[in-house]
Amino acid sequence: MSDIDEGLRKELQRQGVWVTSMQELYNWGRKNSIWPLQFGLACCAIEMIATAASRYDIARFGGEVFRPSPRQADLMIVAGTVTKKMAPQIVRLYNQMPDPKYVISMGACAISGGPFKQGYNVLKGIDRYIPVDVYIPGCPPRPEALLHAFMELQRKIDSQRLTGANKAEHLDPAEPSEFPVPSFGEHDLEPPANREVFQPPKIERS
């Protein structure tokens, strides 16, 4: 994404002059070194490990540096079933990540609870507590799907603006970067969902 006129840029390039913008350079650097947080929750994590290993090799996209500390991570891959007992820890890990931070919700469970949706112990999607950038369906999604999500995220980072009215969220001090951690209640998590993050889509039915 560039504000520079493509024709002018091509013309200049022909003359041996390479032009770029601060935003382009900044986003180019960010999108090619996304460090994921190293944690897995269920079988999706096995696919995530396969994506990081040599056959699929996420290093081709600059995402091979899995960090064991949230303080050094840019990307949270929620890979697997989020139980209600685990959900507060995940929100806490998200809060501990420095801005800019991104979330990939990997697999049916992390999106909606998946096959365990009607259970008493599984959170019906991590987007009830933290904002999600990319959702990948699948049970579990193949490594190619995770790479696709990774590329989608790179595309998103590339299109983020540094200035102006619709600049990136992490540059806007008014936008929250931390979200309240739910507490363990007597029957369910308290609150069951963060209404500022999650609004159930309205379904019209007859």
Place this chain on the structure above:
Amino acid sequence: MEALEQVKSRIEAAVPGVKIDIVQNPGPANQPSLLIDNEHAPAIAQFLRDDPALRFDFCSNVTGVDWLDRTVKKTVKVKKSIDGEEKEVTETTEEHFPGYLEAVYHLYSMTQKHGPVVIRMRTPNRADGARLPSLTPIWRSAELQEREIFDLYGIRFEGHPDLRRILMWDEFVDHPMRKDYREPDDYEYEPTPHDDVLERTKQHYPARPQLDGAEEITATDLH
């Protein structure tokens, strides 16, 4: 391995005052089990583990069962004389069985290479104070499984070294595997509801808009 009836009579000889029933299983597995009384359960378990012929040294599985209160209706045809006339009358009798919680142990012997023998214990009722003696002092492998039964069924095992919830969090008060458990209502977004999920989702549907009567006009009125 000796027959279950023989095991039963040997326990009765070894542990005085014990009360044991054999529970038949009419299913395809046809595996009868021993229903032991709660008071003597540790002594019976000790006998099953230490008897040289049985030596059930391995408790492979402990699980819980929730049996609800039930009433059985029976219709019987009885001959009765009404006004001197013999008539056949159907009479309905209701029998009420109170519910109970049950703990089931599956025992094997590694040294004698036999098993399983299934033993059961029942609580007097389904109330929250349902108590059973813990068999963890006899079989260490029962420790985590008895904790799980405590967590999900609410049976308190007396004599358990560390009776805490194991799957749900400590603040949780319900017992989710009980048949009358109702999970919290977070059915506000169900894209493909069905059966009982549909029933609970319907409570979250928005109310139908109030109509002003214009929709009453049918095609025939327009002529």
